[in-house]
Amino acid sequence: xxxxxxxxxxxxxxxxxxxxxxxxxxxxxxxxxxxxxxxxxxxxxxxxxxxxxxxxxxxxxxxxxxxxxxxxxxxxxxxxxxxxxxxxxxxxxxxxxxxxxxxxxxx
Amino acid sequence: xxxxxxxxxxxxxxxxxxxxxxxxxxxxxxxxxxxxxxxxxxxxxxxxxxxxxxxxxxxxxxxxxxxxxxxxxxxxxxxxxxxxxxxxxxxxxxxxxxxxxxxxxxxxxxxxxxxxxxx
Numbered sequence: 504x505x506x507x508x509x510x511x512x513x514x515x516x517x518x519x520x521x522x523x524x525x526x527x528x529x530x531x532x533x534x535x536x537x538x539x540x541x542x543x544x545x546x547x548x549x550x551x552x553x554x555x556x557x558x559x560x561x562x563x564x565x566x567x568x569x570x571x572x573x574x575x576x577x578x579x580x581x582x583x584x585x586x587x588x589x590x591x592x593x594x595x596x597x598x599x600x601x602x603x604x605x606x607x608x609x610x
Numbered sequence: 611x612x613x614x615x616x617x618x619x620x621x622x623x624x625x626x627x628x629x630x631x632x633x634x635x636x637x638x639x640x641x642x643x644x645x646x647x648x649x650x651x652x653x654x655x656x657x658x659x660x661x662x663x664x665x666x667x668x669x670x671x672x673x674x675x676x677x678x679x680x681x682x683x684x685x686x687x688x689x690x691x692x693x694x695x696x697x698x699x700x701x702x703x704x705x706x707x708x709x710x711x712x713x714x715x716x717x718x719x720x721x722x723x724x725x726x727x728x729x
Binding site for chain 1: 656657658659670706708713714715716717719720721722
């Protein structure tokens with residue numbers, strides 16, 4: 504089983520700052536990685552798929568990069584609505600597993 | 611606009627079977643582009659894939675739940691269902707149904723339903 508590790512567990516930032524979230528896989532998942540955003544009381548929302556492709560309707564401030572075992576989600580300038588938990592998901596072995604999440608909270 | 615809605619009891623007794631349905635509206639469950647899945651999230655914890663199904667009935671289960679799990683599809687009602695037997699407190703979670711691309715990404719989610727296992 505492929506295990507995903509996310510760091511940091513919590514990221515405390517101010518609106519307007521840049522957020523950099525990391526997801527590491529225990530073995531190569533090629534580019535088969537997605538990122539989801541989850542706000543309290545809501546279902547997750549797909550942000551990025553295939554490591555770097557934004558899903559429909561996702562603002563350009565969200566970007567993804569990486570391949571193999573190391574991936575990054577970058578939020579270029581945090582908006583108030585971006586404070587949430589972010590999960591990565593791999594589907595190298597379909598339909599895949601989720602990482603433990605990174606919480607982005609307000610500093 | 612695709613919508614998914616989970617339905618089922620919010621309280622299940624230990625050792626009994628947890629049964630949920632997901633009603634799909636605004637799109638056909640028989641699409642050959644998508645699969646349909648169940649994901650759960652224990653309170654305050656992360657996401658766990660439970661299992662997925664194709665409209666033809668092909669199923670894919672989380673190995674850790676496989677012995678207790680049945681997922682089925684009813685194309686005539688445009689819905690799919692989850693049965694998890696012999697539940698314990700560890701099965702307490704918010705259960706989500708979702709649509710996923712054949713590529714494996716979850717594109718649409720239901721709002722989730724909290725199921726508590728308690729006597």
